[in-house]
Amino acid sequence: MAHPLAADRPADAPIRAEGLTRQFGTAVAVDALDLSVTTGEIMGLLGPNGAGKTTTIKMLTTLLRATAGSAVVAGADIRTAPGIVRRRIGYVPQLVSADGSLTGRENLELSARLYHVPRAERSTTIGETLAFMGLEDAADRMVRTYSGGMVRRLEIAQAMLHRPAVLFLDEPTVGLDPTARTMVWDRVRGLREQHGTTVLLTTHYMNEADELCDRIGIMLRGRLVEVGRPDDLKRRLAPDASLEDVFADVTGADIETGGTFRDVGRTRRTAKRLG
Numbered sequence: 001m002a003h004p005l006a007a008d009r010p011a012d013a014p015i016r017a018e019g020l021t022r023q024f025g026t027a028v029a030v031d032a033l034d035l036s037v038t039t040g041e042i043m044g045l046l047g048p049n050g051a052g053k054t055t056t057i058k059m060l061t062t063l064l065r066a067t068a069g070s071a072v073v074a075g076a077d078i079r080t081a082p083g084i085v086r087r088r089i090g091y092v093p094q095l096v097s098a099d100g101s102l103t104g105r106e107n108l109e110l111s112a113r114l115y116h117v118p119r120a121e122r123s124t125t126i127g128e129t130l131a132f133m134g135l136e137d138a139a140d141r142m143v144r145t146y147s148g149g150m151v152r153r154l155e156i157a158q159a160m161l162h163r164p165a166v167l168f169l170d171e172p173t174v175g176l177d178p179t180a181r182t183m184v185w186d187r188v189r190g191l192r193e194q195h196g197t198t199v200l201l202t203t204h205y206m207n208e209a210d211e212l213c214d215r216i217g218i219m220l221r222g223r224l225v226e227v228g229r230p231d232d233l234k235r236r237l238a239p240d241a242s243l244e245d246v247f248a249d250v251t252g253a254d255i256e257t258g259g260t261f262r263d264v265g266r267t268r269r270t271a272k273r274l275g
Contacts, residue, residue: 013036013037013038013039013072014037014038014039014073014074014075014165014166014198015035015036015037015043015060015071015072015073015166015198015200016035016036016037016071016072016073017033017034017035017036017056017060017069017070017071018034018069018070018071019032019033019034019068019069019070020032020033020034020035020056020059020060020066020068020069020070020071021033021066021067021068021069022052022055022059022064022066022067023067028222029052029055029222030052030055030056030059030222031052031221031222031223032068032069032223033052033056033069033222033223033224034224035056035217035224037198037200038198039196039198040192040196040197040198041192041198041199041214041215042188042189042192042198042199042201042212042213042214043199043200043201043213043214043215043216043217044200044201044202044203044208044209044212044213044215044216044217045057045200045201045202045203045216045217045218045219046202046203046204046206046209046216046217046218046219046247047218047219047220047251048220048251050221051219051220051221051222051251052219052221052222052223053170053202053219054094054170054202055222056219057091057168057170057200057202059071059078060073060078060168060200061073061085061086061089061091061168062078062082062085062086063091065079066078066079073085073088073089073166074088074089074164074165074166075088075165076088087115087116087162088164088165088166089164089165089166089167089168090156090158090159090160090161090162090164090166090167090168091159091167091168091170092152092155092156092158092159092167092168092169092170092172093170094170094171094174096151096155097155097158098143098151098154098155098158099143100142100143100144101142101143101144102142102143103139103140103141103142103143104130104135104138104139104140104141104143104146104150104154104157105126105130105139105140107143107154107158108126108129108130108154108157108158108161109122109126111158111159111161112125112126112161112162115161115162116162117161117162125161126161129157129160129161130157132157132187132190132194133153133154133156133157133187134153134183134187135150135153135154135157138150147180148175148176148177148180149176149177149179149180149181149183149184152172152173152176152180152184153183153184153187156169156172156184156187156188156191160191160195160197163195163197164197165197165198166197166198166199166200167188167191167197167198167199167200168199168200168201169188169199169200169201169202170201170202171202171203171204172184172188172201172203173185173203173205173208174204181205181208185208185211185212188201188212189212201213206242206243206244206247207243209230209243210230210243213230214229215227215228215229215230216228216229216230216233216243218246218247218250218251220250220251225250225251226246226250230243233246234246237249
């Protein structure tokens with residue numbers, strides 16, 4: 001199970017949303033969501049496709065404007081100080097964000113400039129980050145030669161290069177084999193243990209949520225309908241319940257990785273690019 005570090009942390013909230021809402025025309029994608037994530041906590045958002053997980057992430061990272069409600073991320077308001085929010089967070093989207101025509105080191109150098117890492121510190125910071133993510137030996141290879149797990153670790157390295165207070169991961173291990181997935185989990189745990197990073201991730205993998213997350217929130221039709229530690233949620237349902245059982249009970253849905261034709265295409269494109 002996930003390390004219980006979050007329980008020992010002060011009760012502050014690097015992520016705090018109140019009544020966060022996003023509408024697309026008359027459709028409500030996220031409906032008055034209240035969410036609080038404490039320092040050093042790894043929290044996962046689960047839910048069927050269309051539940052509002054990615055829309056929530058996009059609002060919290062200031063990529064999508066909220067229709068109503070408010071949120072403070074890393075100490076800054078997403079509405080009034082989006083630039084400050086972006087400087088203080090890291091974000092790894094679903095689709096591949098690393099440049100395959102550059103080396104791993106060159107990708108990190110580009111990220112260092114974008115995140116305004118001081119020039120005098122860039123070489124040391126990049127070297128430490130490569131070592132932390134287990135990419136030292138591949139640093140000067142073209143990223144297009146990387147395995148899927150290496151690409152994902154590089155993308156997390158790019159997002160954490162400036163030591164963000166909060167890291168957002170949207171489907172961080174989609175398309176990866178179990179070994180590569182476990183390596184990514186280990187690096188995410190290391191971020192929390194070594195740097196106190198707060199992590200909010202979305203996932204369709206129940207074992208990922210069970211093993212990695214301190215708490216999970218299950219979303220349905222834009223609402224956060226269940227929140228708790230994985231073991232507590234399972235025990236509440238039945239003594240021998242699995243997280244898959246909890247998910248099905250709460251949502252009335254089977255676990256899926258693609259609902260519409262567009263969803264399936266996106267997932268398959270991502271999996272192909274990741275190896």
